Amino acid sequence: MHFGLEHYLILSAIMFCIGLYGALAKRNAVAILMCIEIMLNAVNIALVAFSRYLVPNAVLLTGQVFAIFIITVAAAEAAVGLAIIIAIYRSRQSVDVEQADSMKG
Amino acid sequence: MTVEIAFWILALVMVGAALAVVLLRDIFRAALLLVLCFFTVAGIYITLNADFLAAVQVLIYAGAIGILLIFAIMLTRNVKEGNPFNKLKIPALIVALLVLTTVIGVIVGTDWTTVTGVSQGVEVPVGSATTGPIATALFDQSKGFVLPFEIASVLLLAALIGAIVLVRDRNSRG
Secondary structure, eight states: OOSSHHHHHHHHHHHHHHHHHHHHHBOBHHHHHHHHHHHHHHHHHHHHHHHHHSSTTEEETHHHHHHHHHHHHHHHHHHHHHHHHHHHHHHHSOOBTTTOOTTOO | OHHHHHHHHHHHHHHHHHHHHHHOSOHHHHHHHHHHHHHHHHHHHHHTTOHHHHHHIIIIIIIIIHHHHHHHHHHHOOTTTOSOBOTTHHHHHHHHHHHHHHHHHHHHHSOGGGGTTOOOSOEEETTSOOHHHHHHHHHOTTTOOHHHHHHHHHHHHHHHHHHHHHHSOGGGGO
16 A cells, blocks of 8 residues: 555544543553543544545645644643643542542432 | 655554553553654654644643543542443444444545645645644644634633633631
8 A cells, every 4th residue: 555644544543442442441540541632643643644545645724723623622621621620639639530429310 | 665664563562552551450450552643643643744743642642641640540540440431332342343343444545646736735745844834824824823813722722721610619618
């Protein structure tokens, strides 16, 4: 296969699925947040790859602008997520998501 | 050719680091390998002619978010518990592999050349610096992203205040 967009997209898909597996299968809330960061990075790789390869011999910058917005939202998400995790840790002395079930019916 | 070699090295290191983040028992080492993973993503951006994004990636992800995660781990770490899997280990693996095969099937089966020639954004030739053109792409009057940019700044402010309110110790207010 000719080196190009597909390689980056498949790398992005592999990274996304590693992150998805971790986010579904982990018990530590910080580890889940780390896996979500991996998934966001995978999406960013796909966007930047599209920005590079969509137009031949040029870089279409819209994809990179989208990636900048995703990085912004990811930073906000990490800050609020870690604040929530620390608040849960204060009240329960644990970051195990299986123990944080007080909203379960 | 150089780009191709760099891509394969970076991709192998990245996937290895990401797998280690998911599979390692020690969550502190997992966080350090996540920072390595962020650095390799910055390298991938350089191979894609995104120099500004590579710098942003190192500053925000490897720097800010990495430090934030390590702080959170040090504040909440339970050494004997480590970084275990929950009872969904096997179903989650099946779901992830299903998503992976589906997405890769779609990627390989799509003729990506058919979507060229429909762009309306800012373009720069391959190999040139992107920092200045990204400013044009963000703030251009007709095809820019000024309103999303302003909303992003409000979002960051809300996240800042929200994080402070959430972690503030309510008992020490007197």
